[in-house]
Amino acid sequence: MKKLPIGIQTFSKIIEGDFVYVDKTPIALELIQEGGYYFLSRPRRFGKSLFLDTLKDIFEGKKELFKGLAIYDRWDWEDQYPVLRVSLGSGVEKDINQLFPRLRWILQKAEKDLKINSELENPVECFQDLILTAYEKYGKKVVILIDEYDKPILDNITDSEVARQMRDAMKNFYAVIKDNDAYIRFVFITGVSKFSKMNLFSGLNNLEDITLNARYGNICGYTHDDLLTVFKEHLEGADMEKVRLWYNGYNYFGERVYNPFDILLFISNSHDYRNYWWSTGNPSFLLDMLKTRNYFIPHLEHFTASEEILDTFDVDHIELIALLWQTGYLTIQEKMQSVFGVKYKLTIPNNEIQISLNSLFITYLTTQTAEKLRYQESVLDMLLGENLDGLKEALYTLFAAIPYSNFTNNKLLEYEGYYASVVYAYLASLGMRVIPEEITNLGRIDLTLQYEDKVFIIEFKLSEKVTGNALKQIKEKRYYEKYQSYENIYLIGIEFSREQRNIIGYEWERFENK
Secondary structure, X not given: OOEOOOOOOOHHHHHHOOEOOOOOHHHHHHHHHHOOEEEEEOOOOOOHHHHHHHHHHHHOOOHHHHOOXXXXXXXXXXOOOOEEEEEOOOOOOOOHHHHHHHHHHHHHHHHHHXXXXXXXXXXXXXXXXXXXXXXXXXOOOEEEEEEOOOHHHHOOOOOHHHHHHHHHHHHHHHHHXXXXXXXXXXXXXXXXXXXXXXXHOOOOOOEEEOOOOHHHOOOOOEEHHHHHHOOOOOOOOOOHHHHHHHHOOEOOOOOOEEOHHHHHHHHHOOOOOOOHHHHHOOOHHHHHHHOOOOXXXXXXXXXXXXXXXXXXXXXXXXXXXXXXXXXXOOEEEEEEEEOOEEEEEXXXXXXXXXXXXXXXXXHHHHOOOOOHHHHHHHHHHHHHOOOHHHHHHHHHHHHHOOOHHHOOOOHHHHOOHHHXXXXXHHHHOOOOXXXXXXXXXXXXXXXXXXXXXXXXXXXXXXXXXXXXXXXHHHHHOOHHHHHOOOOEEEEEEEEEEOOOOEEEEEEEEEEOOO
């Protein structure tokens, strides 16, 4: 049984060390034969660095590493090129005074690889010098591979002034590529975010964004078929449908893919279902951005975005939806064509992200941390036991524990949005299917919760006295009709008081499906 390449981003180390490798060389060959300038955005730990390293070894003609892989008999291994690789993945630079020495240090590694010495200290001038000198020394056009191109900017994204300085500095650095097109054979740039070409790659008109190109949809990540074949021995005995629900779901218009990091750690931890990828990241930027505006949480997880929103991203104009998508907390559920152009319906990719992201939203909405698990368990127990009276008490208790400061100056309190957001986040953090604002032929259901053979239809109202209008609306508009195939249907009306900051009215009925 081959070893697991956990954290290994070097292609030669995987091959020579007899680690598991999912063959991405057919895609690499296609890109190389096209011979263009490419840009790829994928979330962290998705295999971008490994793909770049694979490209490097192909261009350098290291044929022996590719024996048994798809590219082995399809590439002229004598056709070798000088490769200039720039990796910005390590280190954190807090200002441009730290960035410039860092860039120069990175280029020193490229000098060693190319066996070239540059006397120029300015990183922009050095970058250009390396391209020209490599071209002259080897008599071949240069291959440029840039990994994590956006990291200096993203590391400072919550400090707009520093982020702007980083962006402008990196723009000057990348402009070298445009100015030296005559000496370049191939360019591949990877990162997490998709910064606007206009603001970061100005003038690089031949840079093709393949992030959502279906031909390259599986360029990174593992498909379910990869798990059933390449990882067959490692996943023996695993419930593959449960694995799919927990970790699959990222959609780039090829087959939906898994984040490799999740699968490797899932196998390494004896098939234990945990939040592997989430726990290695630092989503603090989400909380910082959430605090700047009052977001209706259910909308964030079920958003329809224009192509412009997903593509227009810069430090001067940050769309939280675009950032959630680019960083892997949302994925594309459906692509739609309209008179206004392409639209994308976004969704949570899998159980891992649904549970983790909504747990973060609970913290944002309620500041509940230590007691959060107790409330989650209480709500779950009431739902699984179909104890709807107990559910009222569980919800009342958790709202009573929310500090007063969380309610003040919150625009969502102008309607039931804040209360609905809290309930939604708690329910979604349980891993159940929660559908907000579901449209029927007679109206819009505030919240629908589906679990096994049960469906809970919930309506919220904001009032200073008990009216019974929440449950009444469910019944009058027959929201239950589309769920009559379910064995157990529960109708729940909840009324909140802005003054009391809690539930004042709560009614429920079990719908008798006749």
